[in-house]
Amino acid sequence: MTGTLLQIRNLECFYGPVMAIRGVSLEVPEGRIVTVLGANGAGKTTLLKTISGVMDPAKGDILVAGASIAGRDPDRIVKKGVVHVPEGREIFPLLTVNENLAMGAYSRRDGGVDADREMIFGYFPILKERLGQTAGTLSGGQQQMLAIARGLMAGPRVMLLDEPSLGLSPLLVNDIFAILRRVNAERGVTMLLVEQNARVALEIADEGYVMELGRIVMEGPAERLQQNTDIQEFYLGAEQRGLRGERRWKRRKSWG
Amino acid sequence: MESGTLETLQLIVSGLANGCVYGLIALGFALIYKAAEQVNFAQGDLMMFGAFVALGLANESHMGLPFWVACIGAIAVMAALGWLLERAVLRQVFGQPQIAVVILTIAIGFLLRFVAGIIWGHDPLTLESPIAGVNQHFGTLVLGLDELAVIAVTLALTGLLFGFFSRTRLGIAMQASSQNQLAAYYMGIPVKRIHGLTWALAGAIAAVAGILFASKGSIDPNTGLLGIKAFAAAVIGGFGSLPGALAGGLIVGLIEPFAARYVASGYSQIAPYAMLILVLLIRPRGLFAQVHAKKV
Ligand SMILES: Nc1ncnc2c1ncn2[C@@H]1O[C@H](COP(=O)(O)OP(=O)(O)OP(=O)(O)O)[C@@H](O)[C@H]1O
Ligand SMILES: [Mg+2]
Numbered sequence: 001m002t003g004t005l006l007q008i009r010n011l012e013c014f015y016g017p018v019m020a021i022r023g024v025s026l027e028v029p030e031g032r033i034v035t036v037l038g039a040n041g042a043g044k045t046t047l048l049k050t051i052s053g054v055m056d057p058a059k060g061d062i063l064v065a066g067a068s069i070a071g072r073d074p075d076r077i078v079k080k081g082v083v084h085v086p087e088g089r090e091i092f093p094l095l096t097v098n099e100n101l102a103m104g105a106y107s108r109r110d111g112g113v114d115a116d117r118e119m120i121f122g123y124f125p126i127l128k129e130r131l132g133q134t135a136g137t138l139s140g141g142q143q144q145m146l147a148i149a150r151g152l153m154a155g156p157r158v159m160l161l162d163e164p165s166l167g168l169s170p171l172l173v174n175d176i177f178a179i180l181r182r183v184n185a186e187r188g189v190t191m192l193l194v195e196q197n198a199r200v201a202l203e204i205a206d207e208g209y210v211m212e213l214g215r216i217v218m219e220g221p222a223e224r225l226q227q228n229t230d231i232q233e234f235y236l237g238a239e240q241r242g243l244r245g246e247r248r249w250k251r252r253k254s255w256g
Numbered sequence: 257m258e259s260g261t262l263e264t265l266q267l268i269v270s271g272l273a274n275g276c277v278y279g280l281i282a283l284g285f286a287l288i289y290k291a292a293e294q295v296n297f298a299q300g301d302l303m304m305f306g307a308f309v310a311l312g313l314a315n316e317s318h319m320g321l322p323f324w325v326a327c328i329g330a331i332a333v334m335a336a337l338g339w340l341l342e343r344a345v346l347r348q349v350f351g352q353p354q355i356a357v358v359i360l361t362i363a364i365g366f367l368l369r370f371v372a373g374i375i376w377g378h379d380p381l382t383l384e385s386p387i388a389g390v391n392q393h394f395g396t397l398v399l400g401l402d403e404l405a406v407i408a409v410t411l412a413l414t415g416l417l418f419g420f421f422s423r424t425r426l427g428i429a430m431q432a433s434s435q436n437q438l439a440a441y442y443m444g445i446p447v448k449r450i451h452g453l454t455w456a457l458a459g460a461i462a463a464v465a466g467i468l469f470a471s472k473g474s475i476d477p478n479t480g481l482l483g484i485k486a487f488a489a490a491v492i493g494g495f496g497s498l499p500g501a502l503a504g505g506l507i508v509g510l511i512e513p514f515a516a517r518y519v520a521s522g523y524s525q526i527a528p529y530a531m532l533i534l535v536l537l538i539r540p541r542g543l544f545a546q547v548h549a550k551k552v
Contacts, residue, residue, distance in 0.1 A: 090442070
């Protein structure tokens with residue numbers, strides 16, 4: 001039996017007067033993959049931002065291995081072993097692949113950085129080939145790999161992954177999720193995986209939560225959620241593609 | 257050599273020397289803009305203040321320290337001042353509209369001119385530098401050692417900065433947080449500390465620019481107003497581009513002596529701004545604007 005690595009208790013978050021997280025509690029056991037599913041605007045990204053410290057919670061607590069990190073600065077939270085792989089990749093476009101990876105290890109002072117870089121090339125051989133290439137010129141899939149690899153360079157205990165499947169072809173999604181599963185199994189990296197693509201997320205996750213309008217509305221082992229008819233209808237159904245297309249368009253617009 | 261070519265060469269060297277000072281001030285603008293998206297209208301006044309600090313440390317009538325000690329002292333003082341300004345003032349308006357920053361930095365500029373006037377008075381003073389007024393003869397060509405030194409120091413500083421930004425962890429982290437601030441936060445890069453360090457670096461560069469400027473002529477508290485020309489230089493180069501800032505400075509510096517020589521005196525003053533308008537018409541984002549639009 002393993003303990004809880006990341007615990008969230010009654011979290012509440014606001015954007016000005018808008019309440020985006022309305023009392024969320026969840027637990028991520030050490031060494032597991034836990035997924036948070038939810039439609040557009042459910043508050044998934046907000047949840048991850050609050051954990052990684054770029055947003056402060058209004059109420060509630062966030063514990064890593066029993067110690068509270070709520071409201072700390074992001075650099076201190078990274079040092080606690082929590083790293084956020086953001087939605088939309090957010091690589092450093094004008095830096096090279098190698099420099100992007102080095103920035104992933106920015107907070108580290110230990111000697112394991114070089115060994116970790118080699119380990120990461122084992123998972124993402126394409127990045128080794130592209131070391132000197134400007135990251136902004138990589139393809140979307142390669143950028144997503146770089147974003148994950150950069151996160152791994154921090155030597156995380158727990159990785160917060162925000163929609164790594166976003167905008168990728170089904171083939172690439174399968175590749176990347178297979179790698180995530182391997183990283184979890186082989187390196188023991190705990191993962192909190194936020195997804196709209198419930199099918200692939202539930203395939204690699206041990207446990208899942210469903211979020212709607214800032215609240216957790218359902219939780220359970222991944223197999224049970226896969227069987228659940230509501231989830232099948234809303235997240236595993238055929239309308240998923242259209243919904244995703246529309247959502248991406250909206251996001252572009254709001255990014256300006 | 258013919259006297260015409262000689263004169264042209266001399267104009268070019270003195271234009272380049274001025275351009276180096278503009279370029280260094282423009283570099284300060286660009287650095288801070290890139291790192292923190294803050295437009296620092298006090299950069300010219302920081303240059304003036306750095307020059308006075310060096311003068312206060314070096315001149316016999318003041319502290320009379322050895323020239324090189326005074327230079328290092330002035331650079332250290334200005335770096336500390338830059339850091340302090342960010343820490344105590346700019347950080348308070350972080351996330352506020354750009355206009356708040358603009359007004360604040362204009363106010364800082366006024367304050368620096370005021371304080372410089374109180375400490376060093378309003379009469380023009382000259383920095384007692386070992387290179388001031390010494391001429392270097394190349395056959396029939398006579399160039400000011402001060403002007404050559406300005407060009408050499410600017411080249412060296414540019415090389416140093418290039419190495420810093422492309423080779424050191426901190427330099428790359430500065431680039432990273434300017435390209436994608438949010439991602440820098442996610443990677444545990446202490447973005448706010450980086451802003452402070454960027455201001456410190458801009459202060460140090462302002463001190464170097466000030467020392468170079470004061471080596472070529474006299475200074476008074478209003479000297480910093482030439483920051484406006486450096487601002488034009490930064491825009492010509494593509495605001496936020498470091499090589500562009502230097503190139504813009506050199507362009508403005510080179511235009512001036514030739515305009516003064518060949519254009520009617522009433523019009524030569526506006527040459528840098530005419531250039532600015534021309535560049536903006538042809539390349540609205542400046543000559544060296546980076547293609548990637550910022551996200552955050
Ligand atoms: N910067 C912001 N300012 C104000 N409201 C915001 C901001 N960002 C998000 N919101 C709101 O907070 C709620 C949750 O947004 P969030 O981005 O966390 O959703 P999400 O589940 O990640 O959605 P998606 O699947 O589209 O990424 C939404 O209603 C959104 O409109
Ligand atoms: Mg999101």
